Amino acid sequence: MSSVAEQIVTPRERVFVWRDLAIPLLCLVVVTAELYYLSQAPLDAIERDLVTNARIWEYTQEHIVITAVIVVLVLAVAVPLGVLITRRRTAWIAPFVLAFGNVGQAAPIVGLIAIVGIVVGVGFWPVVLIVAAFSMLPVLRNTIVGIQQVDAGVIDAARGMGMSPRGILFGVELPLAVPIIAAGARTSLVLAVAVVPLGTDLDAGGLGRIVFPAIKLDRIEALVAGGLMIAVLALLIDWLGGLAQRALTPRGIR
Amino acid sequence: MNRRRSTSLAALAVAAPLALSACGLSEDEGTTTDVTAGSVDPSALEGAALSVGSKDFDEQLLLGQLTIQMLSAAGADVTDDTNIQGSTATREALLRGEIDVYYDYTGTGWITYLKHTENIADPEKLYQAVKEEDLQKNGLVWGQPAPFNNTYTMAVTEEFAEEEGVATLSDMATYMDENPDAAVCVESEFAARPDGLPGMVKAYDMTIPQGSIQSLGVGVIYTQLDEGECVFGEVFTTDGRISALGLLPLEDDKGFFPLYNGAPIVQEENPEGDPILEVLAPLSETLTTEVMAELNGQVSSEGLPVEDVASTYLTDEGFIE
Numbered sequence: 391m392s393s394v395a396e397q398i399v400t401p402r403e404r405v406f407v408w409r410d411l412a413i414p415l416l417c418l419v420v421v422t423a424e425l426y427y428l429s430q431a432p433l434d435a436i437e438r439d440l441v442t443n444a445r446i447w448e449y450t451q452e453h454i455v456i457t458a459v460i461v462v463l464v465l466a467v468a469v470p471l472g473v474l475i476t477r478r479r480t481a482w483i484a485p486f487v488l489a490f491g492n493v494g495q496a497a498p499i500v501g502l503i504a505i506v507g508i509v510v511g512v513g514f515w516p517v518v519l520i521v522a523a524f525s526m527l528p529v530l531r532n533t534i535v536g537i538q539q540v541d542a543g544v545i546d547a548a549r550g551m552g553m554s555p556r557g558i559l560f561g562v563e564l565p566l567a568v569p570i571i572a573a574g575a576r577t578s579l580v581l582a583v584a585v586v587p588l589g590t591d592l593d594a595g596g597l598g599r600i601v602f603p604a605i606k607l608d609r610i611e612a613l614v615a616g617g618l619m620i621a622v623l624a625l626l627i628d629w630l631g632g633l634a635q636r637a638l639t640p641r642g643i644r
Numbered sequence: 645m646n647r648r649r650s651t652s653l654a655a656l657a658v659a660a661p662l663a664l665s666a667c668g669l670s671e672d673e674g675t676t677t678d679v680t681a682g683s684v685d686p687s688a689l690e691g692a693a694l695s696v697g698s699k700d701f702d703e704q705l706l707l708g709q710l711t712i713q714m715l716s717a718a719g720a721d722v723t724d725d726t727n728i729q730g731s732t733a734t735r736e737a738l739l740r741g742e743i744d745v746y747y748d749y750t751g752t753g754w755i756t757y758l759k760h761t762e763n764i765a766d767p768e769k770l771y772q773a774v775k776e777e778d779l780q781k782n783g784l785v786w787g788q789p790a791p792f793n794n795t796y797t798m799a800v801t802e803e804f805a806e807e808e809g810v811a812t813l814s815d816m817a818t819y820m821d822e823n824p825d826a827a828v829c830v831e832s833e834f835a836a837r838p839d840g841l842p843g844m845v846k847a848y849d850m851t852i853p854q855g856s857i858q859s860l861g862v863g864v865i866y867t868q869l870d871e872g873e874c875v876f877g878e879v880f881t882t883d884g885r886i887s888a889l890g891l892l893p894l895e896d897d898k899g900f901f902p903l904y905n906g907a908p909i910v911q912e913e914n915p916e917g918d919p920i921l922e923v924l925a926p927l928s929e930t931l932t933t934e935v936m937a938e939l940n941g942q943v944s945s946e947g948l949p950v951e952d953v954a955s956t957y958l959t960d961e962g963f964i965e
Contacts, residue, residue: 434759434761435761435838436755436761436836436837436838439836439842440836504861504863504864507860507861507863507864507867508863508864508867511873512858512860512864512868512873513858590832590859591832591859591860591861591864592860592861592864593829593858593859593860595859598832599832599859602832602833603832603833603835603836605730605732606730606731606732606756606832606833607755607756607833607836607837608731608732608756608757608759
């Protein structure tokens, strides 16, 4: 999780430069090396079964799908709520919304998963909802901060030009807040990737299906393989988030 | 000023190690000394300072308490280090000498610790194999095994069993052939163990489509079974929730699932090791599958404190007074 400031104060004109390929290349090398190692390593039958290429691939896909749905959900809920909090007429919802965000993040996730599993049920959606609630706060906070930090003079100027409040929100405030909102979204993404494995106990799928049996059966090679894939996913997703952040930031402040 | 600072530094230097040593293995450390011996020899472990461990689920907490009270009755000064997270961590604590004794299962020993991938079906042979290899490789001594069979099986609700006439794992195989969509709920560990799902499917020639397998936490399996969300669920035969929820464990009619016994383990080099195992042997002998299921049920379904369940049982059996 890199700091907000660092991501904002390194403006760059172009959306993409060759140096950006470093992270995905590194990930590719690491994954290839690990898969090669697994194919050579003296694994016992249990380990071999846990980390077949087919399984790793299947669980990684599951992991990506869950994470993607969580991110869409978080953005769709947290950004509008953050905007509402900064509007004078709806600012009263702030304590409720922030309380929800704070509780979502502060509540022990393992306990939440157990309760939801028993009360709501199991499967994909319960886990998506829990992890989304858990990773909501960074986006919510950063949306509020991002909009509030827009220079009052800029808004005055926009108003003076005759822009409507809606026009100002979509044409001035949100674009200027993009770098900060996106920084929050990247934090949420990494949180989500890391927490999704805990949903294994509710049949949500993902790489937890390698990690947890490996822990219980004390099969270190399989544990490392599962953990490595999760780390690589976190890196790649944060990298994608970085590209999106830059692409969405208005050229003037890039 | 200077002097005061140095005094407080000195105080800190004294207090810090104390504070550190206070954050030992578990927060509920305490010594039990108010146990009076019944049939236990009150001087067998006189003056010994022992630490008892256990894993973190009900049956283990119960075995831990039974052990603590037995050793206390035998005169030892016992520290409660039960409730360690996970099998591997508990075993590591024993290997490092942080705990002196805990109960573990022959199946876990064979598959998880000794890293075997083939089952041994005969419980007596399995016990002997684990005992020999663990002593030779790791210097650990397995004591008198308890006769209770903590083994896996699949369970259904009693209503379902009655309606569909499913009572054995062979019946389950037939049912799955006709209803491939029926949800089969297992732990991820069970799905990965050769003595778990893969072996069962092979032994009974079952066809379970990937889409019908749900991977759940063990606690969730029981509630999902009870609510009818799972048709078949993996259970432990000694789990108290089986009878509390009105579940029927299916009979393993081909005798596939290996029978696992629990036994106390100590380090070979521990001078108190042999006396500990001697004190615990008569206790182990009384712990049958029925007894364990009953005691586990008192803890997990009736919510009684493990300490009370353990002391009531030991008193009833005459080990302590």
